[in-house]
Amino acid sequence: MAEANYTYFIEFLLLGFSEEPELQPLLFGLFLSMCLVAVLGNLLIILAVSSDSHLHTPMYFFLSNLSFVDICFVSTTIPKMLMNIQAQRKGISYAECLTQVYFLNTFAGMDDFLLTVMAYDRFVAICYPLKYAVIMNLRFCGILVLLCWIIMSWASLIHILLMKNLAFSIVTEIPHFLCDLAQVIKAANSSTLVNAIFLYVVIALLGVLPVTGILYSYSQIISSLLRMSSIKSRYKAFSTCGSHLCVVSLFYGTAFGVYLSSAVTHSSQASMIASVLYIQMLWTLFKYSDV
Secondary structure: OHHHHHHHOOEEEEOOOOOOHHHHHHHHHHHHHHHHHHHHHHHHHHHHHHHOHHHOOHHHHHHHHHHHHHHHHHHHHHHHHHHHHHHOOOEEEHHHHHHHHHHHHHHHHHHHHHHHHHHHHHHHHHHOHHHHHHHOOHHHHHHHHHHHHHHHHHHHHHHHHHHOOOOOOOEEEEOOOOOOHHHHHHOOOOOOHHHHHHHHHHHHHHHHHHHHHHHHHHHHHHHHHHOOOOHHHHHHHHHHHHHHHHHHHHHHHHHHHHHHHOOOOHHHHHHHHHHHHHHHHHHHHHHHOOO
C-alpha cells in the first residue's frame, strides 16, 4: 500500500520543450497543425476506402487500418503536449506516463507491422498475380491485422508490468517531449537490467524482422520486375509500390528523427520538433495520394 501511495505522487518532467517564452506559440501551432492534418487526412482516407466499393481490396484495407492507427498515435501524444504548452508546464503523472508508453509502443509497433504486411501484399500481387485473390482473401487479411494487434498489445503490456517494478524519484526528468520507453527506463533509480534485456529482445524481434520482411519483399518484387519484358508492365507494377515505399521511408525517417532528438542539444529541439512534424504531415499526404 505504501508503494502504491508513493507511485501515485511521482511526476515526470518532459524536458524536450523549449523554455523560451517566445517559442511557445510556435510550438503550440506546430503541434496543433500536426494533429489536425494527421487526424483529418487519415479520417478522409478511412472514409474514402469505406465508401468506395472499388477500394475494398487488401491494399486499401491495410491502408485504412494504418490510418486508424496513426489517428490513435497522434491522439495519444499531441493533446497532452498542447495542454502542457498552453499551461506552460512540463509535468505528466506516473499513471499518465505509463499509459502513454503503452499506447505509443502499441501504435508504433502496429505501424511497423502494417507496413510489413502491405509490403507482403505488394509482393504477392506482383510475383503471384494469378494466386493473389486466393492468398490475400478477406479472412486472411483480417487474421494478419488481428495478429499484429495481439502481438503488440502483449509486448507493450509486458513492458508496463516490468516498469511497475522500477523505482523513480518523486520528480523524474525525461529528456524528451513524450514518455519514450527507453528514456523512462534510463531515468529509473533501481536496476533496469531485465527491462533493458526485454527492450533489446523486442527491438530485435519486432524491429529487425519487419524491416527484413520489407527488404525481402521488395528484393523479390524488383527481381520479378526485371524479368518482365514490357517496360510499360514494369512501370505499372512498380507504380503500385511507389506510395508504400514513400510511407516506409517517412515512417523510419520519423522514428529516427524522434529518437535522435533525445541526443541533440537543447538549442536544436525546436528545429527537430519542426522536422518531425513536417515528416508526419508529409506521411499523411503520401498515404492520401494512394486513394
